Amino acid sequence: MIEPFRLERRFASHEYTARSTLTASDCEPLAQSEVVALADDEARGMWEDLKLAYTEYRGLGLLREEISGLYESVSPDEVLVAAPEECIFLAMNCLLEKGDNVVCTWPGYQSLYELARSMGCEVELWEPDEASGWRFDPARLRGLARPDTKLIVVNFPHNPTGFLPERTEFEEMVGIARGCGAHLFSDEMYRLLELDPAARPPAACDLYDRGISLFGMSKSFGMAGVRIGWLAARDQALYRRMAAFKDYTTICSSAPSEVLSLIGLRARDTIVGRNLERIRRNLALLDSFFEQRAELFEWVRPACGTIAFPRLLNGPDTPELCRELLERTGLLLLDSTLFDYGRRHLRIGFGREDMPEALALFEENLDGI
Numbered sequence: 352m353i354e355p356f357r358l359e360r361r362f363a364s365h366e367y368t369a370r371s372t373l374t375a376s377d378c379e380p381l382a383q384s385e386v387v388a389l390a391d392d393e394a395r396g397m398w399e400d401l402k403l404a405y406t407e408y409r410g411l412g413l414l415r416e417e418i419s420g421l422y423e424s425v426s427p428d429e430v431l432v433a434a435p436e437e438c439i440f441l442a443m444n445c446l447l448e449k450g451d452n453v454v455c456t457w458p459g460y461q462s463l464y465e466l467a468r469s470m471g472c473e474v475e476l477w478e479p480d481e482a483s484g485w486r487f488d489p490a491r492l493r494g495l496a497r498p499d500t501k502l503i504v505v506n507f508p509h510n511p512t513g514f515l516p517e518r519t520e521f522e523e524m525v526g527i528a529r530g531c532g533a534h535l536f537s538d539e540m541y542r543l544l545e546l547d548p549a550a551r552p553p554a555a556c557d558l559y560d561r562g563i564s565l566f567g568m569s570k571s572f573g574m575a576g577v578r579i580g581w582l583a584a585r586d587q588a589l590y591r592r593m594a595a596f597k598d599y600t601t602i603c604s605s606a607p608s609e610v611l612s613l614i615g616l617r618a619r620d621t622i623v624g625r626n627l628e629r630i631r632r633n634l635a636l637l638d639s640f641f642e643q644r645a646e647l648f649e650w651v652r653p654a655c656g657t658i659a660f661p662r663l664l665n666g667p668d669t670p671e672l673c674r675e676l677l678e679r680t681g682l683l684l685l686d687s688t689l690f691d692y693g694r695r696h697l698r699i700g701f702g703r704e705d706m707p708e709a710l711a712l713f714e715e716n717l718d719g720i
């Protein structure tokens with residue numbers, strides 16, 4: 352049996368009934384017509400003549416070609432297309448067996464450690480230091496990894512803290528994985544949303560032959576509804592196992608989604624550029640909100656991505672606060688119990704266009720605290 356996915360269950364109950372949300376992790380969703388309007392001639396032709404047939408099991412060739420261009424050393428044959436959450440499922444099932452030792456960044460996206468637990472693996476959690484800006488210290492990873500560690504799982508840009516390691520720190524993590532011969536599963540779902548592009552660490556699949564990079568259309572592109580993500584992995588034996596395992600999940604991806612993703616990726620400078628502009632605007636609002644309420648919140652400004660994890664310094668615990676806000680005002684926020692991380696943090700999302708209104712609603716209703 353596998354534990355319920357706490358965050359996804361909370362979204363399932365409230366995402367489509369809440370009046371407003373201040374906790375979404377994706378960028379503003381694009382309309383299909385906006386994506387199609389960005390198509391070049393080739394992709395527009397593919398869209399117009401698209402047959403709704405089964406698709407190539409590893410992903411449309413042109414799409415894999417475009418994806419491989421995001422990396423330095425990955426060929427289209429080393430890219431496997433699947434829904435992002437499905438990618439995690441495929442990788443964990445093909446990498447792990449009962450009893451294996453796994454180290455995973457935590458708090459975090461639950462499937463990154465819960466699948467391993469449900470398979471009977473021994474999972475060590477690698478915690479960041481909030482007082483140092485949520486830094487994941489490679490020295491702590493070195494202390495947790497063992498010679499028989501099978502897999503190290505990291506997620507940078509990090510959900511929920513927005514932490515991004517420096518290049519040298521990321522290289523140190525890769526060195527630790529290499530030292531114990533472990534694979535490195537690197538969830539890079541929020542890649543390209545670094546406020547300073549120069550601060551973007553390399554992708555794990557480029558640095559390490561046993562590195563597996565996960566990325567997709569959901570967050571940075573605002574195209575979660577296409578359900579397209581991918582794994583980039585140069586370990587050919589692992590790649591073949593994951594591709595074959597997909598026969599037991601979705602077999603192949605949706606044809607319209609693949610073409611929309613191709614268009615989105617080819618127009619990435621435009622799409623991601625707009626998303627970053629919105630993120631910068633929204634972050635400026637959060638900066639002044641938290642500055643005025645420094646006695647109430649501890650605010651660590653994220654270096655990238657669409658989410659942050661402020662701590663409530665006094666007043667009620669965050670599960671109670673979130674419940675009351677939802678009941679009284681219809682505002683959806685996530686508390687830290689959904690990450691199994693105590694009762695004092697909130698996950699705030701700032702990638703959406705209506706974030707200023709959601710923040711105003713939060714502000715209006717904070718008076719009672």
Ligand SMILES: Cc1ncc(COP(=O)(O)O)c(C=O)c1O
Pocket residue numbers: 376434435436437460506510538540567569575578
């Ligand atoms: C870190 C991380 N990895 C993977 C996923 C899964 O992406 P998707 O919901 O598009 O399957 C998410 C979604 O929230 C995420 O935050």
